[in-house]
Amino acid sequence: MLEVENVDVHYGDIQALWNISFKVGDGEIVSLIGSNGAGKTTVLKTISGILRPTKGNVSINGIRSDAIPAHEIVEMGVVLIPEGRRLFRDMTVFENLELGGYIARARPLKNQNLKWIFEMFPVVENRMSQLAGTLSGGEQQMLAIARGLMSEPKLLLVDELSLGLAPLIVKNIYDTLKEINRSRKMTILVVEQNVRLALEIADRGYIIENGRIIGEGKGSDLLKSDQVKSAYLAIG
Amino acid sequence: MLKFFQILSYGIINGGLYGLVALGLSLVFGVMNYLNVAHGGLIMLASYVTFLIFSSLHIDPFLSILLVTPAFFVIGWVLFKVLYQSLMKFTEGEKIKNSLLISFGLLLIFANLAILLWTADERAVAPWYTGKVFDVFGVRLPYTGLGGLALAITVIIALHLFLTRTYFGKAIRAVSLDHEAATLMGINVNKVCLVAFSIGFALAGIPGVLTSLHAFNPAISFDLTNKALVVLILAGVGSIKGVLIGGLFLGAVEAAGVYLVGTPYREVFGLILFVLILMFRPQGLAGKKA
Numbered sequence: 095m096l097e098v099e100n101v102d103v104h105y106g107d108i109q110a111l112w113n114i115s116f117k118v119g120d121g122e123i124v125s126l127i128g129s130n131g132a133g134k135t136t137v138l139k140t141i142s143g144i145l146r147p148t149k150g151n152v153s154i155n156g157i158r159s160d161a162i163p164a165h166e167i168v169e170m171g172v173v174l175i176p177e178g179r180r181l182f183r184d185m186t187v188f189e190n191l192e193l194g195g196y197i198a199r200a201r202p203l204k205n206q207n208l209k210w211i212f213e214m215f216p217v218v219e220n221r222m223s224q225l226a227g228t229l230s231g232g233e234q235q236m237l238a239i240a241r242g243l244m245s246e247p248k249l250l251l252v253d254e255l256s257l258g259l260a261p262l263i264v265k266n267i268y269d270t271l272k273e274i275n276r277s278r279k280m281t282i283l284v285v286e287q288n289v290r291l292a293l294e295i296a297d298r299g300y301i302i303e304n305g306r307i308i309g310e311g312k313g314s315d316l317l318k319s320d321q322v323k324s325a326y327l328a329i330g
Numbered sequence: 331m332l333k334f335f336q337i338l339s340y341g342i343i344n345g346g347l348y349g350l351v352a353l354g355l356s357l358v359f360g361v362m363n364y365l366n367v368a369h370g371g372l373i374m375l376a377s378y379v380t381f382l383i384f385s386s387l388h389i390d391p392f393l394s395i396l397l398v399t400p401a402f403f404v405i406g407w408v409l410f411k412v413l414y415q416s417l418m419k420f421t422e423g424e425k426i427k428n429s430l431l432i433s434f435g436l437l438l439i440f441a442n443l444a445i446l447l448w449t450a451d452e453r454a455v456a457p458w459y460t461g462k463v464f465d466v467f468g469v470r471l472p473y474t475g476l477g478g479l480a481l482a483i484t485v486i487i488a489l490h491l492f493l494t495r496t497y498f499g500k501a502i503r504a505v506s507l508d509h510e511a512a513t514l515m516g517i518n519v520n521k522v523c524l525v526a527f528s529i530g531f532a533l534a535g536i537p538g539v540l541t542s543l544h545a546f547n548p549a550i551s552f553d554l555t556n557k558a559l560v561v562l563i564l565a566g567v568g569s570i571k572g573v574l575i576g577g578l579f580l581g582a583v584e585a586a587g588v589y590l591v592g593t594p595y596r597e598v599f600g601l602i603l604f605v606l607i608l609m610f611r612p613q614g615l616a617g618k619k620a
Contacts, residue, residue, distance in 0.1 A: 163518070185504070
């Protein structure tokens with residue numbers, strides 16, 4: 095599904111990623127864990143085409159995507175749920191969802207996708223005509239995910255959805271993602287500071303530190319590994 | 331009392347025109363943070379084009395909108411590609427400063443080009459209904475003014491519906507709120523900006539037709555830009571409905587000034603209003619508190 099090979103990324107003169115390589119297979123949930131500033135968000139922005147690698151390449155389903163404009167990458171079926179949600183705050187919930195399904199392929203499926211999304215996030219349906227900026231944090235995060243799903247992505251990139259939300263809400267949203275992964279065979283790449291949560295739902299995980307990948311393994315194995323325990327879980 | 335209503339009616343008719351004048355400027359500023367002060371110059375050029383179409387082809391000025399608007403859309407398209415596209419990469423503040431510099435240069439070029447081509451003499455388009463009025467209880471309402479007011483309201487509502495009811499209109503609003511998030515929806519931000527900018531130019535053609543119905547000369551460019559900026563501040567940045575309210579409000583305030591103090595001070599009241607709004611309600615009349 096997704097292949098990242100030997101990627102370097104710079105912000106101006108400052109290098110943020112060094113020789114990053116990893117893969118996400120069809121139907122997998124993979125999480126990328128690491129502390130603040132490790133480069134997790136940079137990886138997702140590079141995949142979605144907002145940042146360009148200075149070295150290496152990114153392929154989606156075998157097609158090289160690192161020179162394709164970001165808006166066309168959405169049409170290839172890759173959607174990023176950005177950190178901080180980035181909703182269109184002065185537009186209604188309904189308009190946000192419509193924009194999520196903006197691409198030509200998704201427009202005829204609007205009603206069908208809305209129905210599906212309301213089943214998963216009933217709260218969103220009750221808020222349709224409200225401005226997105228007036229929702230609570232948890233509702234906003236659900237709307238951000240719902241908006242991303244409106245274009246029927248094959249690969250969903252989720253950036254730090256736990257930020258600023260109550261643990262119970264985060265747990266619920268992750269359960270929903272897991273359910274989408276199972277029922278729709280949707281591939282999901284999650285970036286998360288909440289290491290335990292991220293590894294619990296993931297099939298596999300990668301650890302990123304200072305812009306380099308320093309470890310990988312099955313989610314359950316990584317949870318038990320000394321490396322993760324001592325650095326991120328503060329037990330051990 | 332009759333004098334008051336007469337002045338007020340002119341104020342409202344002028345106000346509709348002010349709304350139209352500000353419309354394109356407001357759209358372009360809202361979507362991409364370009365402060366296009368050349369807008370008044372475009373309206374002035376549109377007046378000359380209307381004048382030429384009327385004097386050579388005898389086409390009614392209101393009908394010539396159908397020719398002038400597409401022509402200005404194309405001019406906007408070309409100028410965006412040549413001059414404005416390269417500003418897209420800058421930060422918000424830099425965009426405002428750089429677009430201000432470019433468009434101020436364009437404003438001077440347009441005004442001098444018009445003097446060169448058509449001299450500084452006053453012109454006016456005079457179709458058969460010029461000078462004809464409705465008499466409503468002694469208040470004289472000119473045909474041209476009423477037609478202009480109806481046109482202004484129609485155009486502003488049409489733009490509002492386009493922005494709120496169509497996919498492309500919603501994409502324009504999404505881009506104005508957050509370029510990166512819009513990109514993540516699969517919206518081609520460059521294309522949306524190009525089209526929105528060109529629509530902004532096309533919207534200079536419509537008030538240009540109205541200003542051609544009264545005496546005009548190349549110098550009206552500066553007055554029109556001035557009015558557009560006052561309405562932009564009154565309306566609140568990026569608010570399309572606010573533009574109609576702001577325009578009418580400015581027209582009414584000017585009318586009150588004319589009634590109380592006298593015609594020579596008309597412009598002064600608009601500018602005092604501009605300063606007061608910036609001091610006490612910088613989000614605009616229709617805008618919400620930031």
